[in-house]
Amino acid sequence: MNSKIKNIFKNIEKSELSELRDFLILWSTQSVSQLGSSITAFALTLWLYEKTGSSLGTAALTICSYAPYVLMSIFAGALTDRFDKKKTMLGCDLFAAVCTVIVFVLFRANCLAVWHLYVLNAVSGLMNTVQQPASEVAMTLIISEKHYQKTSGLRSLSRSLISILNPLIATALYSFAGLNGVIAADLGSFIVAFAALLFFIRIPESRGDKSVSVIHLAKEGLMFLKENPMIMMLILFMSGVNLVASAFDAALPGYVLPNRKGGTAVLGIVTSCSGIAMIIGSLIASVLPKPKDRVKVVYLTMLFSLGTENFLLAFSREPVLWCIGQIIGWVLVPIMSANLDVILRTVIPVELQGRVYACRNTLQFFTIPIGLFLGGFMVDHVCEPFMKEYGDSLILKTLFGVGKGSGAALMMFLLGVSGSLICIILGRKLKKYQYREK
Numbered sequence: 001m002n003s004k005i006k007n008i009f010k011n012i013e014k015s016e017l018s019e020l021r022d023f024l025i026l027w028s029t030q031s032v033s034q035l036g037s038s039i040t041a042f043a044l045t046l047w048l049y050e051k052t053g054s055s056l057g058t059a060a061l062t063i064c065s066y067a068p069y070v071l072m073s074i075f076a077g078a079l080t081d082r083f084d085k086k087k088t089m090l091g092c093d094l095f096a097a098v099c100t101v102i103v104f105v106l107f108r109a110n111c112l113a114v115w116h117l118y119v120l121n122a123v124s125g126l127m128n129t130v131q132q133p134a135s136e137v138a139m140t141l142i143i144s145e146k147h148y149q150k151t152s153g154l155r156s157l158s159r160s161l162i163s164i165l166n167p168l169i170a171t172a173l174y175s176f177a178g179l180n181g182v183i184a185a186d187l188g189s190f191i192v193a194f195a196a197l198l199f200f201i202r203i204p205e206s207r208g209d210k211s212v213s214v215i216h217l218a219k220e221g222l223m224f225l226k227e228n229p230m231i232m233m234l235i236l237f238m239s240g241v242n243l244v245a246s247a248f249d250a251a252l253p254g255y256v257l258p259n260r261k262g263g264t265a266v267l268g269i270v271t272s273c274s275g276i277a278m279i280i281g282s283l284i285a286s287v288l289p290k291p292k293d294r295v296k297v298v299y300l301t302m303l304f305s306l307g308t309e310n311f312l313l314a315f316s317r318e319p320v321l322w323c324i325g326q327i328i329g330w331v332l333v334p335i336m337s338a339n340l341d342v343i344l345r346t347v348i349p350v351e352l353q354g355r356v357y358a359c360r361n362t363l364q365f366f367t368i369p370i371g372l373f374l375g376g377f378m379v380d381h382v383c384e385p386f387m388k389e390y391g392d393s394l395i396l397k398t399l400f401g402v403g404k405g406s407g408a409a410l411m412m413f414l415l416g417v418s419g420s421l422i423c424i425i426l427g428r429k430l431k432k433y434q435y436r437e438k
Helices: 002-019 021-052 055-082 085-108 114-142 145-200 214-227 229-256 264-287 294-315 319-331 333-347 350-365 367-390 394-400 406-431
Strands: none
Touching: 002 021, 021 055, 021 085, 021 114, 021 145, 055 114, 055 214, 055 350, 055 367, 085 114, 085 145, 114 350, 145 264, 145 333, 214 229, 214 350, 229 264, 229 294, 229 333, 229 350, 229 367, 229 406, 264 319, 264 333, 294 319, 294 333, 294 394, 294 406, 319 333, 333 350, 350 367, 367 394, 367 406, 394 406
């Protein structure tokens, strides 16, 4: 009897592996390539800071790569719906690799300038803007609906691993092999991913009508969101979450670094806790059973995250508690992401997913640069001056501490309040929508 049960489970595992073959190859090789690209981006930031000594100058690298993503996503998604997804992904990956080769050639010729990196980062960002919605649709085409939650958890796991490994590997490679070694590793990871996609993965055809203009297709994506208020409300909800989360990212260094128990090493440990938490959350998301109400899971997980992490950091002075706060704040993110991913893939028709995902990218992520700016501005020009002026008050001193960093603690408190309000107000609006899974 036991042997029969074991055979049944073996057959199930083989069946699942067979069904997920294309996904597993694409996911693993693309993850390796993304790690290579992230390592290069981090190393270029180190190189640029060595050359300029400017934090703003190095931050501009991210801005240059992010701006095309926010501004052009709507039209990029419409483009991907018109063309073959595999060819689109291959073309974008190849173009991005060419940019990396140009950086390598300029560096070897001792001609690499700061403006070169800004331009090449903008071009790479534009390629990612086109590639990302094509990749999302390709995943839908090669994954059976019953595996959506499991595969979403695995994708969250790889993103978490990249966030942890990227700075460690980049720093080590840059120290021992310089920019040459970093770029060589990046190009090696690109070759692996490119060859796997070209030779071993079959993505079913799903091409739109090429006679229809890109602007018309972009309008169709926006029209779909207008006609599906649940999806639109989920996107707006996540844009509010991203606003608070990005402001938190901007405030965190100003909170940890000046603290007498903080510093650079502590900031690195606290930051890495978010990646560790996401790995744990990804594993949980991969094995959790299907919930009764996925929409409810989305807003309740974010209410718990934003309503605990910010307050815990605002009122604590111990690094251990900061780490616990990061873990609490991030461990449920993959679970939220997995459920949101299932909702989007099951509600949005596959032939519309490229343009709708692209509209989602613009509407959901445009608040990130705004949040980063607001977080830094509020800490430097509002909260720190306020605490310097009124921080001797017993209540403020007890709640947020004294000296530099107490303003950032006050900012954490404000983010906890605003994040909780966003989740409660928009969560109540989401309650009225009924999502029914097939």
